[in-house]
Amino acid sequence: MTERFELVEKALITMLEEKNYGALRELMKTMNPVDIATLFSQLQDQKIALLFRLLPKELAAETFVEMEPEDQELLIRGFSDNELKEVLSELYVDDAADLVEEMPANVVRRILRQADPQMRLSINQILRYPENSAGSMMTTEYVSLKPDMTVGESILRIRRQGVDKETIYTCYVTKDRTLVGLVTVKDLLLAEDDDVLVEDIMLTNLISVTTHADQEEVARLFSKYNFLALPVVDRENRMVGIVTFDDAMDVLEEETTEDIELMGGVLPSEKTYLRSGIWELFKSRIPWLMLLMVSATFTGMIISSFEAALAAQVALTAFIPMLMGTGGNAGSQSSVTVIRALSLDEVRFSDLPKVLWKEIRVSVLCGVVLSLVCFAKIWLVDRMLFGNTQITLLMDGAVCLALLVTVVAAKIVGAILPIIAKRVKLDPAVMASPFITTIVDALSLLVYFLFAKTLLKL
Amino acid sequence: MTERFELVEKALITMLEEKNYGALRELMKTMNPVDIATLFSQLQDQKIALLFRLLPKELAAETFVEMEPEDQELLIRGFSDNELKEVLSELYVDDAADLVEEMPANVVRRILRQADPQMRLSINQILRYPENSAGSMMTTEYVSLKPDMTVGESILRIRRQGVDKETIYTCYVTKDRTLVGLVTVKDLLLAEDDDVLVEDIMLTNLISVTTHADQEEVARLFSKYNFLALPVVDRENRMVGIVTFDDAMDVLEEETTEDIELMGGVLPSEKTYLRSGIWELFKSRIPWLMLLMVSATFTGMIISSFEAALAAQVALTAFIPMLMGTGGNAGSQSSVTVIRALSLDEVRFSDLPKVLWKEIRVSVLCGVVLSLVCFAKIWLVDRMLFGNTQITLLMDGAVCLALLVTVVAAKIVGAILPIIAKRVKLDPAVMASPFITTIVDALSLLVYFLFAKTLLKL
Secondary structure (H helix, E strand, C coil), X not given: CHHHHHHHHXXXXXXHHCCCHHHHHHHHHCCCHHHHHHHHCCCCHHHHHHHHHHCCHHHHXXXXXXXXXXXXXHHHHHCXXXXXXXXXXXXXXXXXXXXXXXXXXXXXXXXXXXXXXXXXXXXXXXXXXXXXXXXXXXXXXXXXXXXXXXXXXXXXXHHHHXXXXXXXXXXXXXXXXXXXXXXXXXXXHHXXXXXCEHHHHCECCXXXXXXXXXXXXXXXXXXXXXXXXXEEECCXXXXXXXXXXXXXXXXXXXXXXXXXXXXXXXXXXXXXXXCCCHHHXXXXXXXXXXXXXXXXXXXXXXXXXXXXXXXXXXXXXXXXXXXXXXXXXXXXXXXXXXXXXXXXXXXXXXXXXXXXXXXXXXXXXXXXXXXXXXXXXXXXXXXXXXXXXXXXXXXXXXHHHHHHHHHHHHHHHHHHHHHHHHHCCCCHHHHCHHHXXXXXXXXXXXXXXXXXXXXXXX | CHHHHHHHHHHHHHHHHCCCHHHXXXXXXCCCXXXXXXXHCCCCHHHHHHHHHHCCHHHHHHHXXXXXXXXXXXXXXXXXXXXXXXXXXXXXXXXXXXXXXXCCHHHHXXXXXXXXXHHHHHHHHHHCCCCCEHHHHCECCCCEECCCCEHHHHHHHXXXXXXXXXXXXXXXXXXXXXXXXXXXXXXXXXXXXXXXXHHHHCECCCCCEECCCEHHHXXXXXXXXXXCEEEEECCCCEEEEEEEHHHHHHHHHHXXXXXXXXXXXXXXXXXXXXCCCHHHHHHHHHHHHHHHHHHCHHHHHXXXXXXXXXXXXXXXXXXXXXXXXXXXXXXXXXXXXXXXXXXXXXXXXXXXXXHHHHHHHHHHHHHHHHXXXXXXXXXHHHHHHCCCCCCCHHHHHHHHHHHHHHXXXXXXXXXXXXXXXXXXXXXXXXXXXXXXXXXXXXXHHXXXXXXXXXXXXX
């Protein structure tokens, strides 16, 4: 797929250079708006406006929605009032509201001036809801039916009103503005008779969200139940809009990226990697690096306080990286697994005892196997193969006991911390490897030196 | 939401204990099949069969599809032939094929015996495709139209055939079995006239996949283009089936989980965390732990070879964890960001020079800031506050220079390795923190000791 797209891209750029606008127009007509927008993002500014004006009206609007905010702003600044009006009239209300959210104030004023009064009203309504809430994701354009309408009347209504609605496939049944049920177009089309009443075929086991629900929660409902659309109601259960699955998928993707970034110790940003400037990347990375570097003062202090022991047995130092590394890896395995299970809602706070018991058994199993292999390896490789005669059986034993305790502690800490974090309303993903590694590093050193001092009598 | 669900759960279990089956049935009727299946997975075996038989026919089939394979197997073993036949007749072909893939051989034989001949044929066709291919995800139940049909004829066809089709909202236009276009039900319903021909309103800028396309690629297309369904064609571009968005979303979720697990050094498994046994978790975790532990032999060797220097200046040891930790964190920040960008197709192999140049600048910026702070911290805290007089300005300088070089090297390695991995058809997620940490650990120690030996003349 990627290669095919790169071929089309090259063909387009050649046509652009040859100013073969007729062929360009024909080729772009066969493309998906998403691909046209991707192509635009790689062109120079003046070329974007040129190509955009070649697109047929509807395709132009569809492409506009998919474009990066920077490119949208550029286009709007170049538009005449009439061009802007035309593009706006083709947009769905939720896309128009997204646009207004992204643009600077003077562009927003122009957009609102050119939007028709109905759209202006809807945009203002959507923008009143908090960012990242269901209200700010929704569109107010949906098909609404009444319980006492017949199937025939409903289909007629869809055919008359559908053109402006983001989806017609799920229709919402309201009574005095309160949501009472839903019917799909499939139900309507497959109904036995045109005279059947909507209230006799509508589904009433509804799942809806309130306008203030968090967008991540909304997206999770889509992926759990495979909805095409989800109704949004106010506190009095009055229907105010719908969220459609395309927006939910975008949110899901963003939230997953955010989780992954947090797990890697990066503060999430909205921009893609290639579009982020050096300064932005720096700002998203330096906080965790700095925090963890400074907190490593503790590990340094632990080592310093055991300096006498280390001076007496320098060979002990050689095992520090292995111990800390294995501890860190063991901890991040558990934390990553539990964080993902939490975000898929497979694990809840009430599962804490179950998780703890599972991790204790798995970690003992891993720890014992690793320690045995490590014991043999140190003796066979480090002592016999490389002839490091400082290594004694007791030292080997101290290293491997420390390894066992470290692995068990790391896995327990790694599994428990994310669950507790979620309980106290922190993002569990913060409790991933960078954070846990720092705790485990200190832990493993302490355990190691205590065993070494006791066993080797240092 | 979660709390509400837990309340319903409690109510159900109380009713079950009180054997109040009438109320149970009424309550379950108001629930979504996904939630009923979740509830079942928490019940004892004999209760599942009891509750399942209380469900109305259609809801029972919908619930069955959402259940865990273990629970499905349990139910089937308890079913009479007639009950099995009834559930099967309500399933879509792709769900039936999934079921057959999951069940043991003797259960599969029973299923195939009770399925009607048409379904048996379709199941066999789907199972012929490789696992994780578009062919194995697809369903053969879609609405197909001809280019010379009118809108009126098309709607009539949908109304007659639609009941057995997984989606009716996208209809595929074929000519001699070759895919030539698609029409949505929205287009049909909103067409100006019932006499308009399908070929005059169908979309022809089609995106399709072949039966052998990888399921991850298929899922990515859904999330990129927001499709409801995607046509699957054979090598001769003949239409053989469709993939629907609900299956694509499931694949996307699985693949993301796999990526996240790999990044945490865990071999991916298909089971959820709570359903995985101790032995399974052990097997998915021990390989990377073992590999990384053994490869830490290198870091041990590096330390051993600088033993004389360490013995002369024991204070040097105290900075090892900080150096290795910061290097590991710096590397995993870059690798995680790049791995995610690769899997969202935001970064390609041809972007390698751009990525390299970006990382060099960001890493120098991060490295310089960290080193300066580290220099001040070591002097003010370790030397002056804690009075560690072994620390000299030169030693402080050696640590901070090593830190700078480590951060830059770690970020470059972390960003480049995943891109190269993808190029040679390895999963980039393998190149995440555990793997990179091991490389960076060795690198940082080498650099540190070289600087220390040179500057401190050890």
